[in-house]
Amino acid sequence: MKKVIIVLLMISSLLWGAQVTRVKWKSGEKFSSYLQSKHISLSVLKTLDELEEQVVGDIRSGQIFYELKDDKGTLLQALIPISSTMQIKLSKDTQSDKYRFSIVPIKFxxxxxxxxxxxxxxxxxxxxxxxxxxxxxxxxxxxxxxxxxxxxxxxxxxxxxxxxxxxxxxxxxxxxxxxxxxxxxxxxxxxxxxxxxxxxxxFETISYMTDSPRTAIFRETSHASISSRKFSMPVRNPRITSPFSYGRYHPVLRIYRPHFGTDFGVKRGTPIMSIGNGVVTYVGWLGGYGKAIKIQHSNGYMSIYGHLSGFRTTVGDVAQEGDVIGYSGNTGTSTGPHLHLGVYLNNSPIDPMSVLSEGSSIADKLLDKMSDAIGGGQVAQTKKIPxxxxxxxxxxxxxxxxxxxxxxxxxxxxxxxxxxxxxxxxx
Ligand SMILES: [Zn+2]
CATH class of the missing domain: 3.10.450.350 (Nuclear Transport Factor 2; Chain: A,)
Structure with missing residues (x-):
């Protein structure tokens, strides 16, 4: 009981006179310069692993975040969202006066x-x-x-x-x-x-007409699963070994770490294919991802292929869906040969499995056939939406x-x- 009271007193004294302010991340601001502006030792950066380094490098200009300061203006804590569910927590330890960095879920x-x-x-x-x-x-x-x-x-x-x-x-x-x-x-x-x-x-059954180009109509009724499957698999016979997650609990480090991609278990040297048409924007070493390739697709999508052993493309190449762009390996922070596939939409990571399909669905193919037969005319479809x-x-x-x-x-x-x-x- 005594312990509880002491802890409560510590929290209330820590927060006494403390104030929260809502701040915008300055355009082009680096995490290190943010630390310096708060008179925080850059030694905290040495505690970051490669993934966390990538996360602090990805803080968006204009990102809204929150600072808790004491009555003298000293930063006690900063909470900086990095996705819709996860945030960086930078907090001052009352005992050592040192700052701690962690990635934790946002508690809405x-x-x-x-x-x-x-x-x-x-x-x-x-x-x-x-x-x-x-x-x-x-x-x-x-x-x-x-x-x-x-x-x-x-x-x-x-x-x-x-x-x-x-x-x-x-x-x-x-x-x-x-x-x-x-x-x-x-x-x-x-x-x-x-x-x-x-x-x-x-429970609504809606009728809609497909038109040419049919995507315009599907976007209007975006329940159609066909429109959300934009890309194809990066490997043949894919086997997922680790899914996308905003917060994967790390049992040893006891922190939440996001996994911004899908891992596919593949043997070293497996051909890696571009998931869609696009332009190759990066070929080379990319921190924890080792040898990696980035491809920019249309409509704000970008894909990253990590831990490769070799490349079969160069920056500026136009990649077609299914083109072999490199070979899988075990480079970077990796415990065994696998492909890390990341998909980003307007620079935010999304779950690759939400946009990947194994080839076209049968419904998609049928629809194509019907549209072709009518020469881009209209086809009536109905759909039940729960x-x-x-x-x-x-x-x-x-x-x-x-x-x-x-x-x-x-x-x-x-x-x-x-x-x-x-x-x-x-x-
Ligand atoms: Zn991965």
């Missing part, structure tokens, strides 16, 4: 909120005015498109959504779940799928409405911010 508050708005003037400004969360309006606009005729004075719109918050600030876009629109005595629900698109039924938890969310929304729950007002949240700031991220 992730809660559901309810709001009900009577339309009096303009529906969009009414929603913004009542909720003080402007991003809600855009989500609702998107969800109601093609489902609800114009909202008018006297109508009511009620909705249930999830909003993340982080150290006393709104974090990211709200996620809309279900909307109820009441026009006179007419009521209608709109259920929202993972893409933010609204549907009149919790919307997860649709009924459950509708029931929650209905109970809020019948209980006359007051709308959540984010202005109140802003005034409480000081209390929410020293949340568990800073412990």
């Amino acid at each position: 508050k992730d809660e559901k909120y309810f709001a009900s708005v009577d339309i009096s003037k303009n529906p969009w400004s009414d929603i913004s005015k009542n909720t003080h969360n402007d991003k809600l309006t855009a989500q609702i606009k998107k969800a109601l498109r093609n489902n609800i005729s114009k909202l008018q004075k006297g109508d009511n719109i009620s909705f249930l959504y999830t909003q993340k918050t982080l150290v006393g600030y709104l974090h990211g876009d709200p996620i809309m779940h279900v909307i109820k629109v009441t026009k006179g005595d007419k009521e209608q629900f709109v259920y929202i799928d993972d893409d933010g698109i609204g549907h009149k039924e919790p 919307i997860f938890n649709a009924e459950k969310y509708r029931d929650i929304l209905e109970s809020h409405i019948s209980n006359k729950t007051p709308s959540y007002d984010w202005k109140k949240f802003e005034s409480q911010r000081a209390q929410d700031q020293l949340d568990e991220n800073f412990q």
